Amino acid sequence: MNSTFKKLFLTYTFIYTFSFFAQAETYQVSLLTCDPGDEIYSVFGHSAIRIINQETGQDLVFNYGTFDFNAPYFVVKFTQRTLDYMLSVTTFDRFIYEYQYFQRNVREQVLDLNPDQTQEIIKFLQINALPENKLYRYDFFYDNCATRVRDLFETVLGNQLQWNDQPNAEEKSFRELIDEYVYPLPWYDLGIDLALGSVIDAQASERHKQFLPDYMEAAFQRAIIEGDGPSRPLVLSQRTILEFPERNTGGSLFNPYLIMWLIAIVFMVITYFGYKRKRLYVGFDVALFTVLGLVGLLVVVLWFLTFHSQTKWNWNLLWAFPLHLGLVYGLLKKEASVWVRKYLMFALIMADAAVIFWILGWQSFHPSLIPILLVIILRTNFLYYNFEKFKKHKLNMEK
Known part of the structure; x- marks a missing residue:
């Protein structure tokens, strides 16, 4: 793909995206939570934002968890943490196809936002999706696909968003949180424990736990909105989009x-x-x-x-x-x-x-x-x- 074609493609993509938002007045905003996959980069699950134009039927997903496998010196950059992740925009059908193919469960939480809040969410995503803004330096614990979603809603809703954390939640270290996902994959577990230092043995606060999509989903379920009328749950409704039989992760003798x-x-x-x-x-x-x-x-x-x-x-x-x-x-x-x-x-x-x-x-x-x-x-x-x-x-x- 030559550079001229790339520019035309990007221009069309953003004009299409912005016109989708500019012409509609009614939107549905929801959080998508995807179950873990088998690859090391997908083993902790995924979060994304879905926005539906209920008048035109257009259905887009904003995804902070994408990166370019073809980037120069990909392995070196990934190892050094100099590889940039990006916010990508795709149709819901294309997004869900990958999870259908790999048989990963996907759940949706429809959010109870007022029109002004919805417009601010859309504006925030529009600005973040611009070519000059879409790249960010990924950090597994503090700046990833889940924390970006959290930070977006905290920025837009401000003090109106109350996470309503559980007062007696179980204390866990970052390493223990990781172990919940890699324990069935003992070689991944060993590799992570060899690569990561004592800093991940620190206790994770309830906010820190939200770097994991499952914990982000649970936080959204508990959260409430205050200050724009009667207090209400952040999540209006929830449903399962994809559900597959539980995979057998029986242990191997080669462990x-x-x-x-x-x-x-x-x-x-x-x-x-x-x-x-x-x-x-x-x-x-x-x-x-x-x-x-x-x-x-x-x-x-x-x-x-x-x-x-x-x-x-x-x-x-x-x-x-x-x-x-x-x-x-x-x-x-x-x-x-x-x-x-x-x-x-x-x-x-x-x-x-x-x-x-x-x-x-x-x-x-x-x-x-x-x-x-x-x-x-x-x-x-x-x-x-x-x-x-x-x-x-x-x-x-x-x-």
Whole structure:
């Protein structure tokens, strides 16, 4: 698509959209809430705004959750949090087709707004949909498809909008809220717990919970409008647009819990035989600490070289440390180096510190990492006390 065609297409789209709103006097505004999908970017669900022109039948959806897969350096920008999301406008039929195809439930809450409030909502969306305004820098917790909807209504309705939060709502951390959605997907769960730091172990307020579309939907259901007549619920009516049978998310044997414990058992066995036969079997340690070092590099990149606020202060770095790659070099040398034993003690202390951080609640690590921490403590202990002795024994045997 050349640039001239793109400009004509955008011009037509916005003229069409604005004329749709300009010619009508009666609108219906509603919140659409979509259930989670199977991909990592859809696993937490979605929110969008639907506006129907009840005189002409035109039906549009305003969607703050779109981005361009074809953007230059997409993966790098997504990782660094420099990828812009956008407000897109589409017909309801085109919007709902995707959810029909992937069999994701969609619910609608029709809102009880007066004409002035409705016009202000439409005006706000018109301005936001302009090419110069539609892009925004996405933040998973604080600026996403759900929070943008919330912020829109708070801006337009002001003090007339009362969220009517539950006084005795269950306290949850950001990590616990995420776990509700990724628990059936243990590899996603592990990846998120590795990538995100201790900042997401903070307690989420009722407002903070609204970054999740399901919680945003519940907040809309409780909300009331005051100050323009008798108080009334924000939601006038609700209905289910798409509903599918509940999907079977039965667990697979190929999950991090089983894999990590199998790894731990292997290391326990080779440590036992290594002690009996006066052998180090450092090949296993080379593989282990190579993986840990690479994971540590990823943690460092996400912490220091991206703009994600949630990847800061990530104490997975205590056990997955980039300098473990240096230990790999030391283990592969034929002659024992003094610094290797010192580093083994350092790695042991770091792993112990990770356990302490976990116990004290300074950061919650993924449960499948328990056997890996045990392996690190076991092998660093074993190598620290036997590295020089068994190395010399091996050299003497070779002679």
